[in-house]
Amino acid sequence: MESARNKVTEVAQFSRERQTGGGKRTPLDDCREVSVLGLKHALAESLEQVKLQLLEMVDKAMGLDLYHLYMDTLELVRDHGLEVEASLRTHYIQRFNLECRRDVRRTGNSPDVSELSLLAPDDLEESLAVNTLANAINNACSEELFALDKRMGMLINDPDLAHGDNPLGPEVIAQAVTTALADQGAAMRVRLLLVAQLSKHLPDRIKEVYRDLNLQLVKKNVLPTIRVGMRRPTAPAASPSTSFTRQGEPEGGGDLYALLQQMMNMGSHQAGMSMPGAFMLGPALPGEPAAPGSTEAIQAGAFIHALNLLQRGRVNEVARAGLDAAALQAISQGGGQVNVLHSLRGMAGGMTPVDTMTLDIVAMVFDYVLEDKRIPD
Numbered sequence: 001m002e003s004a005r006n007k008v009t010e011v012a013q014f015s016r017e018r019q020t021g022g023g024k025r026t027p028l029d030d031c032r033e034v035s036v037l038g039l040k041h042a043l044a045e046s047l048e049q050v051k052l053q054l055l056e057m058v059d060k061a062m063g064l065d066l067y068h069l070y071m072d073t074l075e076l077v078r079d080h081g082l083e084v085e086a087s088l089r090t091h092y093i094q095r096f097n098l099e100c101r102r103d104v105r106r107t108g109n110s111p112d113v114s115e116l117s118l119l120a121p122d123d124l125e126e127s128l129a130v131n132t133l134a135n136a137i138n139n140a141c142s143e144e145l146f147a148l149d150k151r152m153g154m155l156i157n158d159p160d161l162a163h164g165d166n167p168l169g170p171e172v173i174a175q176a177v178t179t180a181l182a183d184q185g186a187a188m189r190v191r192l193l194l195v196a197q198l199s200k201h202l203p204d205r206i207k208e209v210y211r212d213l214n215l216q217l218v219k220k221n222v223l224p225t226i227r228v229g230m231r232r233p234t235a236p237a238a239s240p241s242t243s244f245t246r247q248g249e250p251e252g253g254g255d256l257y258a259l260l261q262q263m264m265n266m267g268s269h270q271a272g273m274s275m276p277g278a279f280m281l282g283p284a285l286p287g288e289p290a291a292p293g294s295t296e297a298i299q300a301g302a303f304i305h306a307l308n309l310l311q312r313g314r315v316n317e318v319a320r321a322g323l324d325a326a327a328l329q330a331i332s333q334g335g336g337q338v339n340v341l342h343s344l345r346g347m348a349g350g351m352t353p354v355d356t357m358t359l360d361i362v363a364m365v366f367d368y369v370l371e372d373k374r375i376p377d
Helices: 002-006 013-018 027-059 064-077 081-098 102-108 119-140 142-155 172-182 188-219 256-270 300-311 315-321 325-332 341-346 354-372
Strands: none
Touching: 002 013, 002 341, 002 354, 013 300, 027 081, 027 142, 027 188, 064 188, 081 119, 119 172, 119 325, 142 188, 341 354
């Protein structure tokens, strides 16, 4: 009984320590110190590798512009490396502390929609640089991050990291690195080149830092054992009578994978059912022949033609096929986030089961894309 009790992780204990702070060291304090020290060494080693690579690039530079770009970047690495490391420490600790305070993120950092505007070119390029570095770390450290996300989520009372990033995650590190480079006053193209080079060398060293952090948390009895597996849908396989709810999604659907699997099961069951005839999508487009015997039928060629017009933004012509005119107008003005595929779904009475299932799947994918706040407009 005593040995079993030792294996139990006391979540309330970590919660109390996180909230009180006090004089007692917490696992979060240890994680911050280990990660700061590991990041310092990782960045220093990566900058040395980048310095050697830049020397080769300078020797092979074609043209004065590239030569000066490589030399300016080399000067930043060679002469300001210590300043970059010190600035990284400062910004990383600030982001780490902020991400650990989920209550502050929810109330104090919510953007005002009335103040939103288009990003300036430099801001957009810097945002892309952050994403490039974060994605490189994610790709190199996926296995370590899986366990670290679970453990850190438990420590900050956000198991699914639904209210922010992992305080030790790639997004926090990438943002701190790019901000540290900006503090040195280097030109944007110099910083972008340096971030691109760091993306080749830094992720492998970050992997070692993540391994040390996981070992540290295991020693502190923070989720020493993590069960890995896929969550299976509890509902039975869908049948042809599966009902659809909001925007064509199967009832009781959970994640996207489960919904797609459910729809594929339905489609395979219905694939053998013959439903010949034309697509019943509304009146024919101007200049397109209607199917024999019906002025409401659009043949497959006209349907593809309508999709081509929609892709090219010729909304006035497509609207006559019965799509939502307001949604099409919003798309034509560049600010639309309406999934017009659902309008097609409503008029797809004469489509074959496989075609209907395909349309449902594509519409559902667009729903998830449009609802994902992490994807820039």
